[in-house]
Amino acid sequence: MPRLVLADDHAGLLAEIRSLLEPEFRVVSSTADGTSLLHAVREYLPDAVVADVEMPGINGIDAAREIVGSGLCDAVVILTIYDDRDLIAKAAAAGVRGYVLKVDAGEELIPALRAVLAGERYLSHGAGAGRGYRD
Secondary structure, eight states: OOEEEESSSSSSHHHHHHHHHTSEEHHHHHHESHHHHHHHHHHHOSSSSEEEOOOOOOOHHHHHEEEEEEEESSSSSEESSSSOOHHHHHHHHOOOOOEEEEGGHHHHHHHHHHHHTEEEEOOGGGGGGGSSSSO
């Protein structure tokens, strides 16, 4: 089972996402802020990371830039409420391979993780106006 680190500052949503993913993935750590996310990734060296954009401390895109840039993990999925073309482009520029809207997570987070683990990119169908994710 691929190992995941999850990060979201909403505890209830974090628990729901964990429950959704655990049948197919091994969640090795769940964190509520970007600084803890970086520590967890360094400690557990996961196969993939799922991170919210807005979190206390370091935001998800800046954390992803550090994670990917330092070679800790290259399969990062942003999970967010924001369907914003500029934010999607910033995520892509930071090395993020997947961008999933929270409203679509139930249907799309697992396929997104499968895609990024296979070295592909994934853009949530609900974020159809995004740039930078179609190969």
